[in-house]
Amino acid sequence: MLKGKTLAVVGVGKLGEALISGLLKNSELTTKDVCGSVGKSASVERVEKKLGIKVSQDNRATIADKDVILLAVKPQNMDRVLKELKDVITEKQLVISVAASVTTSFVQERLNDNVAVVRAMPNTPSIINAGMAGLCGGSHAKEDQLAVAEAIFKCVGETVFVDESLMDAVTALSASGPAYLYVVIESLAEAGVKLGIARETATLLAAQTMYGAAKMVLDSKSHPAMLKDTVTTPAGCTIDGLMELEEGKLRVTLIKAVVKAAERARELVNTQTQTYK
Ligand SMILES: NC(=O)c1ccc[n+]([C@@H]2O[C@H](COP(=O)([O-])OP(=O)(O)OC[C@H]3O[C@@H](n4cnc5c(N)ncnc54)[C@H](OP(=O)(O)O)[C@@H]3O)[C@@H](O)[C@H]2O)c1
Incomplete structure (x- = not known):
């Protein structure tokens, strides 16, 4: 699916790096097929050395003639970057945006309106090939273009297509999710420490247990x-632990955390639209 394609990543930061390193390991793409751009001159050499791809600060030259353009700058930089790219992007190219809260229509309005846009919401475990990405197509994205976007994210984990109205929920659940689960692992490890287990061992016990439980659900x-x-x-010990979790309202706390993060994601859209219109 990706063989023979060229990819430009605008904004090779934490997520851009994770995706590129996963793609170079798990797809037909080689370092010659991928290039990227960054904001600061100091980042150019660092990213080139780390990933072995060509990197520059010139977004327009970076994306010229590339088949797929992946936009991975911060949401607040999207307006400026899209306007910069507007007259270089053609209808033959596929634009994928991973910016939280930024809608496909936000992207389309700032480019030539007929450009195919896919919105994706991956997460950082993509770097170890255990990512989860939610995807949705803009009004001009065709089946084969959705399939290319899906193939990109399948190289670094699982994918699911959702209606665009659910993308803020995906952001709050699986893109922010690793942060919540790191807190759970940290807390379980603290419990181990409290009970006398060395921290390193306690962290291994907690993290491998979460990994095993997740794999049981998936498999x-x-x-x-x-x-x-x-x-x-x-009458065993687990039920006593579960009762403590119920009393501490773990379930409702997790539900409220995801709902709150989704509300914040929706707010970000409004803030950006007002700021940049
Ligand atoms: N991190 C996550 O878990 C995650 C998950 C899903 C989606 N996302 C989305 O992914 C995007 C990037 O997030 P991140 O965490 O990777 O942030 P990040 O590490 O700050 O990366 C942003 C990148 O954009 C570059 N940049 C800044 N201004 C630029 C410009 N004008 N032209 C080209 N590149 C520019 C920065 O370069 P310099 O460092 O040189 O300034 C940096 O490489 C965001 O929109 C975020 O919503 C992130």
């Missing part, structure tokens, strides 16, 4: 509640 396709029941012996 067995069982409802998480059923899997929980298989661990919970009547």
